[in-house]
Amino acid sequence: MPHKKRGNSKSTSKQTAKAPLAPPQKSPKIPAPDEQADGSPKPTDTTIRNAPSGNGASSSDSGYSSLRSYSIPDYRLEHPEFRIFMSGEGASLEYRVDGDLSAPPPPIRESKYLSRDQCIEIYRWMLLNRRMEAALENLYKQGKVVGGVYFGLGQEGCSCASAYALGPDDWLGPMIRNQGAMLVRGFSARDIMRQYMAKGDSPTWGRDASSHFGDWQRRNVCSPISMLGELIGVMAGVCLGARLQGKNIVGLTYIGDGGQSTGVTYESLNFAAVQKLGLVLIVENNLWGYSTPADMQFCVKDLAERAIAYGISGVIVDGTDPCQVYDATHEACERARRGEGPTLIEAKMMRMKGHAIHDAAQYVPARLMEYWRARDPIARFENYLVSEKQWLTAEENKKLIEDVERELEADRDAAVASPMPDPETDRTHQGVYCDPSCHEIKPKYGAVVAKPRKNGAAGTKEAEAAVHLK
Ligand SMILES: Cc1ncc(C[n+]2csc(CCOP(=O)(O)OP(=O)(O)O)c2C)c(N)n1
Numbered sequence: 205m206p207h208k209k210r211g212n213s214k215s216t217s218k219q220t221a222k223a224p225l226a227p228p229q230k231s232p233k234i235p236a237p238d239e240q241a242d243g244s245p246k247p248t249d250t251t252i253r254n255a256p257s258g259n260g261a262s263s264s265d266s267g268y269s270s271l272r273s274y275s276i277p278d279y280r281l282e283h284p285e286f287r288i289f290m291s292g293e294g295a296s297l298e299y300r301v302d303g304d305l306s307a308p309p310p311p312i313r314e315s316k317y318l319s320r321d322q323c324i325e326i327y328r329w330m331l332l333n334r335r336m337e338a339a340l341e342n343l344y345k346q347g348k349v350v351g352g353v354y355f356g357l358g359q360e361g362c363s364c365a366s367a368y369a370l371g372p373d374d375w376l377g378p379m380i381r382n383q384g385a386m387l388v389r390g391f392s393a394r395d396i397m398r399q400y401m402a403k404g405d406s407p408t409w410g411r412d413a414s415s416h417f418g419d420w421q422r423r424n425v426c427s428p429i430s431m432l433g434e435l436i437g438v439m440a441g442v443c444l445g446a447r448l449q450g451k452n453i454v455g456l457t458y459i460g461d462g463g464q465s466t467g468v469t470y471e472s473l474n475f476a477a478v479q480k481l482g483l484v485l486i487v488e489n490n491l492w493g494y495s496t497p498a499d500m501q502f503c504v505k506d507l508a509e510r511a512i513a514y515g516i517s518g519v520i521v522d523g524t525d526p527c528q529v530y531d532a533t534h535e536a537c538e539r540a541r542r543g544e545g546p547t548l549i550e551a552k553m554m555r556m557k558g559h560a561i562h563d564a565a566q567y568v569p570a571r572l573m574e575y576w577r578a579r580d581p582i583a584r585f586e587n588y589l590v591s592e593k594q595w596l597t598a599e600e601n602k603k604l605i606e607d608v609e610r611e612l613e614a615d616r617d618a619a620v621a622s623p624m625p626d627p628e629t630d631r632t633h634q635g636v637y638c639d640p641s642c643h644e645i646k647p648k649y650g651a652v653v654a655k656p657r658k659n660g661a662a663g664t665k666e667a668e669a670a671v672h673l674k
């Protein structure tokens with residue numbers, strides 16, 4: 205669990221904000237706990253205890269010795285230690301936090317790869333992401349949104365910086381909180397707002413009223429899939445398709461702390477691991493799945509530990525630090541393009557709103573909210589750019605914010621003014637399924653190369669299905 209006490213934790217004070225990110229071990233097959241061959245900062249000890257500590261029990265006092273020990277690189281600059289547990293009964297049942305929440309927020313860790321301009325660009329995307337969601341909340345309250353609204357408040361750095369690491373040939377498979385990633389990949393706030401209002405000129409012409417849309421032609425974006433974990437297999441398939449066309453691409457997708465426990469997540473990631481596909485899976489550990497705290501969902505300390513079981517690279521980052529997220533994603537993308545297989549990146553952060561707009565999240569302890577509010581990714585990145593690095597003057601920052609607001613307002617006004625689907629001509633009932641006249645599907649990266657079979661025959665196993673049916 206992310207915030208359980210670590211019996212063997214090493215001091216992290218030696219890590220500095222300047223220390224470079226190092227690629228996780230290439231082969232995570234049970235490395236020695238202190239192994240760090242490439243001279244990069246020592247990862248925090250992520251010793252796995254053999255005792256499930258389950259709902260609310262602290263693992264530190266479990267009495268089990270370290271029967272197994274593996275290490276996962278952990279590039280956070282702080283390692284919060286607290287747990288959320290259930291207390292009371294009946295009407296007084298509530299979640300409480302146990303642990304020290306008094307630490308000041310950590311600094312932003314300097315990126316090994318990002319230039320000044322790139323940092324400012326990511327900051328701008330994060331601002332647009334947040335302002336767009338604030339506008340969507342208002343549109344919902346005005347009764348203009350059809351359905352609900354999902355927020356990525358507090359997760360903007362993770363969404364935007366990870367998508368920023370993709371190249372033009374790579375693919376993105378966002379989930380509903382990754383609207384920032386959609387913006388980075390080329391959708392406008394106007395597109396997203398039209399979609400939420402089910403407008404006739406929205407990306408799905410009003411057929412869907414939240415962010416279930418993609419673009420397989422120009423932006424290489426798979427639509428989010430609500431059935432948690434299913435998108436991972438789809439993205440693995442996209443990578444496999446490109447591989448058959450002679451190209452190793454990146455398929456970047458996301459799963460929550462809750463969604464990571466679904467069976468299909470395991471099946472898909474295992475398949476990607478075996479095939480060494482370029483899947484980059486960001487596990488957004490925002491501490492809640494609906495109203496269930498992470499401490500009541502799984503028994504591992506860190507969800508990145510599951511990478512060990514798949515035999516793939518795993519790494520932990522602070523999801524509120526865009527530089528850490530970018531560097532880890534960039535390195536994972538490089539591995540993917542070299543054909544070295546998937547990476548699981550656990551980004552630790554906090555869902556700063558309820559599950560969706562209907563959920564006031566009153567079950568979240570106020571202390572926990574305060575703790576994470578002090579770790580706001582935008583405020584900290586702004587401080588980093590303006591005060592620490594002095595890459596933006598106060599005046600330039602003000603202008604940048606005004607620009608974002610102006611762009612957003614123009615997009616919002618255009619989206620509000622867009623027509624609803626017209627009952628006479630509307631397309632909402634059309635194009636649900638592809639038909640032969642719909643669109644041509646052709647290889648994107650080149651001709652499919654089928655390896656010759658052992659008996660000399662090329663091509664697919666056409667007879668196989670019949671064999672299975674016997
Ligand atoms: C297979 C499956 N089971 C259950 C659900 C219902 N459901 C939707 S969101 C959600 C919680 C997801 O929590 P988490 O994965 O932590 O993501 P977060 O909402 O925190 O981003 C659940 C249970 C679903 N969509 N798919």
Ligand SMILES: [Mg+2]
Pocket residue numbers: 460461462488489490491492493494555
């Ligand atoms: Mg969650």
